[in-house]
Structure formats: C-alpha cells, structure tokens
Amino acid sequence: MIKARIVVTLKNGVLDPQGKAIEGALGTLGFAGVGSVRQGKVFDVEVDGDDREKAKADLSFMCDKLLANTVIENYSVEIV
Template identity: 75%
Template sequence: MIKARVTVTLKNGVLDPQGKAIEGALGTLGFSGVGAVRQGKVFDIELESADRAKAEAELKSMCEKLLANTVIENYSVTLI
C-alpha cells in the first residue's frame, strides 16, 4: 500500500478571495503581521499499489483529470 499527499494551490496571479477573507479574519482576531494568505486543498490518498512509479503516475493523472483545475491551480504529489 502506498500513501500519498496531494496539495493543490492557486497559481500566482490568480485572485484568491477565500485567502483574502481568511487574512482579514486573522487580523480581526488580533493576529498581527500576517502578510498574505493563500488557501488550497490537501488530499490524503491510499493506493493499493506496490509500484511507486506507477502510483505517482496515477496520482498525477488523478490531478490532471479531477483533483486540480490545471488552468488556475498547481498541484504537488508527495509519496509518504
């Protein structure tokens, strides 16, 4: 069994209204010095594969087809 973590974030230059809302809320709660907040998504996935290269290729395919909107989002795959 292979475990992986997929992290999806907005590309630089893409507006992030949720990040801005979080940034404002942190300031309201008294957390000073917060520069910029960008929000993203994390997926923890378990695959029943023993082949790490095949698993990584499948995970990248999952990202390209479903988990990330590659027009506006970047993704990274980490096998853990």
C-alpha cells in the first residue's frame, strides 16, 4: 500500500474570496498581522501496489481528471 498526500491550491492571480473571508475573520477575532490568506484542499490517498513512480503518475492523472481544476489550480503529489 502506498500513501500519498495531494495539495491543491489556487494559481497566483486567481481571486480567492474564501481566503479573503478567512483573512477578515482572523482580524475580527483579534489575530493582528495576518497579511494574506489563500485556501486550498488536501487529499490523503492510499493506492495498492509498491511501485512509487507508477503510483505518483496515477495520482497525477487523478488530479488532472478530477481532483484539481488545472485551469485555475496547481497541485503537488507527495508519497509519504
């Protein structure tokens, strides 16, 4: 079994209204000095097998097809 973590984030230049809302809420809660907040998604995935390179390629394909909107999002795949 291979375990991986996929992190999906918005590309630079893409507006992030949820990040802005979190940034404002942190200020309202008294957390001063927060300059910028960008939100993202994390997926922890387990795949069968022991070929790490194949798993990474398969996980990247999953991102391209479903887990990330590659027009506006970047992703990284880390085998853990």
